Amino acid sequence: MTAGWAEWPLRRRSPSTAPTTDNRSEARRPPAGPRNPGAGGAPSPPAPSELEESPVAPAAPTTAVGTRTVVSHLSRLRSPKGQADPLPHYRDLRELGPVLPTPWGGHLVTRHALVDSVLRSRKWRTTDSAWKERQDSDRWNGFAQQELSRTLQGLNSPHHTRHRRSIGNVFDRATLAGLHAVVAGTVDGLLDTLQDRVAEEGDADFGSLVGDQLPIEVIGSWLDLPRADYPKLLWLTHEHVVCQELLPTATALAGADRAAEGLRDYFTEVIRDRRAHPRDDVISGWLRTWDAMEEDREQADAAVFYLLMFLFVASVETTATLMPTMVHLLDRHRDQWRAVVADPDLAPAAVEEVLRYDPPIHMAGRVAARDTELGGVLIPKDAMVHLMIGSANHDPDHHRDPATFDIHRTGERISLHLAFGGGAHFCVGAALARQEATLLLRGLAERFPGLHVTAPPQYAQRVAFRRLTGMRVSTG
16 A cells, blocks of 8 residues: 555645545535634633623524523533533523523534434535535534544535445444353453452452453454553543534643544554555455455555544444443442342343433534424524533433333333434444444343442543543442
């Protein structure tokens, strides 16, 4: 493989030289509507007074709610108290309205029906590279953001359709059956480690010992990556995802760019190795698939790189948050933990309720493909809406008694939450995440019925991607 595609973003070439995987055919529409300075905000979080005085007015007609009120609620949501329990703030936002203006020209969408409709509708698009090129903000010029535009997450039809079909139903029943022993064995080994650490110290950090390790061990094994590389890859993944946050700091964005470069360097070498030494493995299979689809070898390698990088990061980051969240919620509701201990077959239902109650991703962005009315509000073409998945999952119009954590929900399909998104961009790794969480929960219930949290969890200051940075537990 030549160096052309792999070096392109690092040399900061003009966007016109990008690989064909980046929606360039859609890139020449003129700007329309207010420009969006960030995925939910700006390069660094401005003070509330700066936001309130923003010259960018929300689209008209709009709700009667002012941006001052919205900013106040977002500030509380970002606080340590809001991170520990965001539900009261989501309730307040839902009561303000289904579509709320932000000072940067975007809108928060708080209700399940509207969030679900945006995720599924072709009237709404992801923030692809063509859209980012039209934005007058350094927020979108960073390396991490440009890389995201070329992954499944950042592609729109027809490019997304082509790339998605190239991997098929990647975690189908046959694949999951083949991974079952890997996941189960990894769970056993990690719980042995947890037990040993608790025996030595009295308690242990569940996130770093189990939550982080389970998804990277499984996806790393599936992709046939060296285990010695897992610590580095885990750190790069956690740093990289910050570029998708609401109002990230300039420092965080710079760290995300460095992480994206590290991921680029690493997975470029992986692809070079598989080209030189083909195997009977997933990555070599993708290379063969794309060789049949794409005459240009560089473009085939680029396509596989972006698939590989995206699937790895997405598989690790969200599941690493799901695991400690699951333990934390069941610890807060001891009667339901005892129910799982008594009947481990409740594990799948418990996992679904965790995903609904506190999903790994609480917010996702979409942009209007054309002037569109949403919940009575006119959203101009190219303007962004921030889909508040965490709020939507607690919408009383969709879930009965949504503020109650209840693994015994009946009479409704408990999987009808939005933790994995929806529509064409529904999470490709949803089935694997469910398998990992279910097997882990069964293992915990069977081995450690006295498991309990010994110190309240600590959270990163995020709004979109939840992350527990520490949560200590004891096994008895």
